[in-house]
Amino acid sequence: MLLSRLAQVSQEVAATSARSRKTELLAELFRDAEADDVPVVIPYLAGRLPQGRLGIGWKVLGTPVPAAATATLTVRGTDARLTALGQVSGAGSQAERARLVASLMGAATADEQRFLRGLLTGEVRQGALDALAVEGLARATGADPGDVRRAVMLAGSLQTVARALLADGPPALEGFRLTVGRPVQPMLAHSASSVAEAVGKLGGCAVEEKLDGIRVQVHRDGDTVRVFTRTLDEITDRLPEVTSAARELPVERFVLDGEVLSFDAAGRPRSFQETAGRVGSRVDVAAAAGAVPVRPVFFDVLSVDGRDLLDLPFAERHAELARLVPEPMRVRRLPAAGPQDVPDAERFLAESLDRGHEGVVVKGLDAPYSAGRRGASWLKVKPVHTLDLVVLAAEWGHGRRTGRLSNLHLGARADDGSFVMLGKTFKGMTDATLAWQTERLRELAVRDDGHVVDVRPELVVEIAYDGLQRSTRYPAGVTLRFARLVRYREDKPPGEADTVAALLAAHPGVLP
Numbered sequence: 001m002l003l004s005r006l007a008q009v010s011q012e013v014a015a016t017s018a019r020s021r022k023t024e025l026l027a028e029l030f031r032d033a034e035a036d037d038v039p040v041v042i043p044y045l046a047g048r049l050p051q052g053r054l055g056i057g058w059k060v061l062g063t064p065v066p067a068a069a070t071a072t073l074t075v076r077g078t079d080a081r082l083t084a085l086g087q088v089s090g091a092g093s094q095a096e097r098a099r100l101v102a103s104l105m106g107a108a109t110a111d112e113q114r115f116l117r118g119l120l121t122g123e124v125r126q127g128a129l130d131a132l133a134v135e136g137l138a139r140a141t142g143a144d145p146g147d148v149r150r151a152v153m154l155a156g157s158l159q160t161v162a163r164a165l166l167a168d169g170p171p172a173l174e175g176f177r178l179t180v181g182r183p184v185q186p187m188l189a190h191s192a193s194s195v196a197e198a199v200g201k202l203g204g205c206a207v208e209e210k211l212d213g214i215r216v217q218v219h220r221d222g223d224t225v226r227v228f229t230r231t232l233d234e235i236t237d238r239l240p241e242v243t244s245a246a247r248e249l250p251v252e253r254f255v256l257d258g259e260v261l262s263f264d265a266a267g268r269p270r271s272f273q274e275t276a277g278r279v280g281s282r283v284d285v286a287a288a289a290g291a292v293p294v295r296p297v298f299f300d301v302l303s304v305d306g307r308d309l310l311d312l313p314f315a316e317r318h319a320e321l322a323r324l325v326p327e328p329m330r331v332r333r334l335p336a337a338g339p340q341d342v343p344d345a346e347r348f349l350a351e352s353l354d355r356g357h358e359g360v361v362v363k364g365l366d367a368p369y370s371a372g373r374r375g376a377s378w379l380k381v382k383p384v385h386t387l388d389l390v391v392l393a394a395e396w397g398h399g400r401r402t403g404r405l406s407n408l409h410l411g412a413r414a415d416d417g418s419f420v421m422l423g424k425t426f427k428g429m430t431d432a433t434l435a436w437q438t439e440r441l442r443e444l445a446v447r448d449d450g451h452v453v454d455v456r457p458e459l460v461v462e463i464a465y466d467g468l469q470r471s472t473r474y475p476a477g478v479t480l481r482f483a484r485l486v487r488y489r490e491d492k493p494p495g496e497a498d499t500v501a502a503l504l505a506a507h508p509g510v511l512p
């Protein structure tokens with residue numbers, strides 16, 4: 001497929017507001033695409049680069065190049081050029097990258113140049129695109145949209161499902177089953193402001209400790225154990241303790257869902273930073289494990305002995321979990337609560353906080369496992385409310401912070417998938433954080449005017465704040481009071497950052 005076709009459809013989809021028209025435009029595009037185009041077409045439409053970071057400096061992108069008169073670039077050819085560009089390293093690599101970008105831009109028409117620039121700077125994000133693409137694919141191939149959605153959750157990748165669907169039609173969807181060894185997208189939670197609200201919404205529920213560690217999905221098939229993160233990256237080699245724990249369990253084939261964390265000698269959880277630092281270290285895992293040992297605590301089970309449990313009610317999945325996993329390796333919980341048990345649930349929250357945990361997750365007893373979705377049947381309650389926002393830009397620091405990127409521009413998600421700036425913060429940063437974020441943000445830079453560096457909106461930060469106030473300076477009409485950095489959330493993609501709408505709903509009355 002020609003890149004010009006994709007660029008045109010992308011523009012048309014962004015320009016129309018009617019969902020049905022967007023879906024139809026995508027369906028037409030998919031009908032014309034070859035199966036092998038799709039792994040590139042879908043991320044390009046959403047404004048994502050399949051290669052992740054490319055390290056193209058803002059200066060390179062800002063340099064004008066004469067446009068080609070006719071469209072010759074293909075989608076796959078463009079992707080191959082960008083892959084090659086990403087692999088350039090060593091002395092002279094900056095100049096070589098600049099040459100490759102200029103040659104790509106020179107082969108592109110004016111419309112294609114505009115599209116590529118948006119893609120490379122991260123400015124053409126279309127947040128809702130993946131959901132629309134599912135509908136477009138279903139329409140193009142005659143598949144049921146619900147079946148496509150389920151296959152995507154089980155495959156953990158829209159691109160994989162799209163390619164199979166276009167190659168083999170709807171029967172291909174049956175090939176996507178829960179398979180031990182292949183991660184599925186984890187179920188996520190919504191927030192509730194109190195235990196009473198959560199219990200009131202869910203009716204029959206269980207209340208579990210909310211552990212502040214790293215989410216893990218653990219797959220065991222005989223002696224083979226594989227551990228995946230929330231973003232489905234494999235981290236088996238970094239967590240030997242999890243492999244041994246999984247091998248000790250009495251059943252040979254299963255998929256478990258839980259959190260990995262480290263505890264101090266007194267049995268209290270260590271800080272998230274310590275656990276994350278440990279899980280993040282790839283070199284000398286044995287030494288890291290000696291210094292900060294971790295262990296898994298499981299709260300769900302997705303498959304046992306070849307039986308797929310995703311559609312079972314939570315109460316039954318938990319009964320299976322209790323049979324498979326011994327007490328200390330299972331999350332602490334209040335097994336059954338209803339509206340009359342709010343005082344018990346509140347006491348359980350207080351005890352969880354005393355034990356050093358973050359809060360509780362209240363879970364509906366009847367709900368299936370909604371892989372890949374923020375199911376309404378898991379409600380988290382945390383006393384300290386924070387926001388997950390996206391870094392849009394950063395300002396060069398002064399004084400002690402000269403040469404460091406310091407003041408962060410923070411954005412929340414808007415309905416159309418773009419990001420809206422809510423405020424700035426330079427608070428809550430240690431020297432180590434400043435050094436780390438300077439390096440990371442420079443890699444993401446798309447523009448630098450010597451004062452403010454604009455970046456691809458890819459890094460998620462957790463921000464504490466004291467409230468919301470009206471402001472004429474920011475586009476949403478509101479800004480955060482006393483925003484400060486809590487931590488970077490590299491495990492969270494920008495598409496899952498908090499939304500402006502949710503923030504306004506949580507602070508009624510701030511806007512008239």
Ligand SMILES: Nc1ncnc2c1ncn2[C@@H]1O[C@H](COP(=O)(O)OP(=O)(O)OP(=O)(O)O)[C@@H](O)[C@H]1O
Pocket residue numbers: 187188189190208209210211212213214215230259299331361380388492
């Ligand atoms: N008992 C539990 N049940 C489910 N999730 C739990 C539990 N304890 C801790 N967690 C963690 O809480 C997360 C669920 O909250 P959510 O889906 O909002 O993700 P999140 O944005 O990463 O949450 P947070 O930032 O509050 O940790 C899970 O991804 C998991 O890592």
